[in-house]
Amino acid sequence: MNYFGYLRDIVKNEIEAATGCGELPTGLDLGALAVTQPPEVAHADAASNAALVLARQAKQAPREIAALLAERLARHPDIVAATTAGPGFINLRLSDAFWRDRLREVLAAGVRYGDSRLGGGAEVNVEYVSANPTGPLHVGHGRGAVFGDALAALLEKAGYAVTREYYINDAGEQMRVLADSLFHRYREAMGEQPGPVPERSYPGEYLIPVAAKIAEESRAPGGTDWRTKKREEWREFFANRGVAEMMDAIKADLGALGIRHDTFFSERDLQRPDHDTSEVAETVKQLMRQGDIYTGVLAPPKGMTVDDWEPRQQALFRATRFGDDIDRPLQKSSGEWTYFASDIAYHRDKFRRGFRTMIDVWGADHGGYVKRMKAAVAAITGGQGDLDVKICQLVNVLKDGQPVRMSKRAGDFIALRAVVDEVGKDVVRFIMLTRRNDAPLDFDLARVVEQSRENPVFYVQYAHARACSVRRHAREAFPDLDLGPTALPAADLTLLADADEIGLIKRLAYWPELVESAAVAHEPHRITFYLHDVAAAFHALWNKGTGDAALRFIVAEQRSLTLARLALVVGVASVVASGLAVIGVTPLEELR
């Protein structure tokens, strides 16, 4: 249960009851009515803005309305206090019995606690990673991968039907470059000395084993020596083979992070069967019919020199009509469609597959592309489709505070796989979500494997392991104690009377609200912050037992009390596990 939603319904009922009694006028708009977390100083469990929302409509002073509603709300069995504060807030305090019921709910639901029907099964497409199939993934891709995957899981938990998608950029100039680079390595593998890798190519050493494999096939009986073939022929082969091999490598990198997409969508498929009948061509025709395309000449960017600028007549999309700054070209001078044209067709295809809500996760270097893509989605869906683009900022890889340079040549990108192998997938996944997506992230390889509270991964894992440890010790202290999923909710929870114990339950009970609000905001990072918060509250409670043995979870000779406290401990482990499940991190039962 999201208790804020529950309380909102109660407040709403009281407003309607008051209306029935003539205390408030009829026809009130309750759209903005909310029940939220109050500031700490309020010392309350929930706060409603009801009176502030209604004041103008009802033509009454907000504090008057607040007093009127507070009096009614105070009679509700779950509410022990309803007070007015500030300009007209209503602060609510809930009964301990209400909170104990929430703990029972946690225990009954297990890791499914927090599951929501908010999304109502609506289809959402989350496209993430979509790295060019020209080489292995680097750490920056890893951030997008983790972010997208966690967001997808979060949306599923919130009741959406999510499709995880990867867009393969397997068309255009870069495929020729890939083919040529691979062919060069192939000639080396066949014993030639073609010299240094050509300019405008991918010098990466990861192509060498692929070329060696192809060379081996060439030498085998019946094999083809591609050097004897025409350029068009070997280019097609090496492009196709290169993409296939690179996608295998990328999928392996993602697999090491526990990430698997539902759909791999090929850009090339959008350009088939040919230039004039492909889905890209159909998309352009649609925009043409709508009057969103014209032929014109683009002005060079101001205040910036472009070396080989030449005015060119070309097909332009009227992006400015949909909020972009300039109109955007759809066709290259060669006659080929631009990447942007393909991308419009791609999003049109998503929409036609039934996705009104589309989320794209992009790297920082694509920030300048957002406006035109949103403009295109608005145009191509007649305003019916909604695109949210999440930009993931750069990841700075450090070791003990010093920047790391791992690759020996060509580029300063650090391979994702190297980092996953060094610190583990769980650490990578967690750390990638310890910052908002639009803020740069420092990833210190040394710190994230430390066993100290400065390491958030450890801190949260430790809370889970500690809870499991307590459960193990309880079994030793009371060998016949039933800690199963039916026995724990049946425990006498009135023995949980300490304010910190109830306080911890309140944090656990916040999980459903966190899931829903994080899902709506498309912000999975909130999960890690929440888990850190739960862990801190649990560690604090644990430590109260160091000074006072009566406050420990396991109290010898006090079976019922121990059982009640174990219910809380198991509840903590359960909610932590539930949160970790969303971000794809395995909860640990012990850390030794």
Added chain:
RNA sequence: GCGCCCUUAGCUCAGGUGGAUAGAGCAACAGCCUUCUAAGCUGUGGGUCGCAGGUUCGAGUCCUGCAGGGCGCACCA
């Protein structure tokens, strides 16, 4: 030059879509171990939310301008 993102405690960052006296952690200082894991906890100090205006009952949050940092800027994807 233009666009997008960022600017919150000495440092690293939260801040639940406009609410109340802006919160954590680190660092500093003062405490807590014959313990269910001290791999942790408790307390204290620390802020003109980059600057200046505006919108309204109310702004860290929305709008405008300015400053600083990052990313990007036809015929790559």
